[in-house]
Amino acid sequence: MSLECIDQHRSFGGEQRKYSHYSDVLHCDMKFSLYLPSNKEGKKIPLIWWLSGLTCTDDNFSQKSGFQALADKYQAAVIIPDTSPRGEDVADDEGWDLGQGAGFYLDATQEPWAKHYKMYTYITEELTSIATELVPNFSGEESIMGHSMGGHGALVIGMRNPSRFKAISAFAPISSPSQVPWGIKAFSTYLGDDKTSWKEWDASELVKKSGMPPIFVTQGDKDQFYPGQLDETNFLNNAKEANTEVSFNKVEGYDHSYFFVSTFLDDHFAFHIKHLR
């Protein structure tokens, strides 16, 4: 594994870093970002995962959310993966909602996607090994959050690993991907037409199981993709039936942008920290 730190900035008390490495799982070169808080007191610190939305790389959240102020305030490390495999020999699509920049945090089974599109395994295994080595004084505690497609990713990865992630949160997540255009397009392409295989990647199905971590969702009512791609009804109904703790916060006047994410990011960090410590 050829891990290289390719960018580094002091940011608030800590450091914003960007790394490049070859991924054995994705069979391509990948980049990710990592924030390390100051940790002046040398305490054990938790790791929060951030998953970004369609068309994003690890740069969007790093540059547009202002999260570093919060990660340093709460003394948490934050890792931000890319949203798909990348490169000229990686399958792609002309649409911005499929292929590179739109990996949907699953493991594809269909050709020509199956070779590279294994974002779930990449994040939960390969990148996990790398990240936990890079965080000094790592407490072993993890949680996960994300936005839009990354909200879907956070819900799915968090609920598939309920004993590992202490908290899950999402901004405007695709919480019923099997039932909305973005999800149907991605799942039929990456997973094929047999919809039984879709269930293990659909938050509204996963939430039916008991024993899930606490979940917090924020949704703007002026979001241009709401309710269309982002309708929460199904997810909340299924959570309620399973007695899963979901706090759903609909906020008036906010849209789908990072202006929305930034505004409510402190609430999400506070929620995670409460459950991480």
Next chain:
Amino acid sequence: MSLECIDQHRSFGGEQRKYSHYSDVLHCDMKFSLYLPSNKEGKKIPLIWWLSGLTCTDDNFSQKSGFQALADKYQAAVIIPDTSPRGEDVADDEGWDLGQGAGFYLDATQEPWAKHYKMYTYITEELTSIATELVPNFSGEESIMGHSMGGHGALVIGMRNPSRFKAISAFAPISSPSQVPWGIKAFSTYLGDDKTSWKEWDASELVKKSGMPPIFVTQGDKDQFYPGQLDETNFLNNAKEANTEVSFNKVEGYDHSYFFVSTFLDDHFAFHIKHLR
């Protein structure tokens, strides 16, 4: 005047807006951004000007600094002009440090620049008229801050109008433009080779006069352009001789990026608010 609001996002308690208009001073279409805080109590609010650096538009600060959290916390409106005139019929240069994106906040006298490159008059007159109309409950109080070339702009515009701006601050400013490569290139191009005309656009000259507003500067010691383009020695020496109050804060480990700006932005807002109220 054809003022149009072309983008609008709820952000923290207030609103992040983007406007387009035809500038009679610059003879071209211009864009600028404006943040209006929530102002739930209906108080009189001040206006802070932000001037950006080389290659920037009004978007960089709007999207990368996280300033909205602070503008809403301190209940100040913030206006962010573009950094130069724009358009196909506006003179330009192949270099990123001259022409479009590099207006240097002055009024050019040389051809082919003189027709469009009047950023000083645009900001202090035309855009001022527009901005003060757009801020509800405007208190009439203004201050100015900026980064790099925009730090130069904030120092120059603030010190040329000392009774108008209650505070001036700058991140890594070009404080002696007549003596460093960026400034010499821009001044000789826009103002010509007669260096006497440069003095009225050089912060280190302007600071020799008495009666200046309080000035606050933050400079990272790992800035890739420091001290080269950004050496403060001359500026601080001249300020001291004139008994002008300059607080210069050199910060360890920080570079020239928005990661640096974000980190110290709260200090700058607090400084401005103290002098605005």
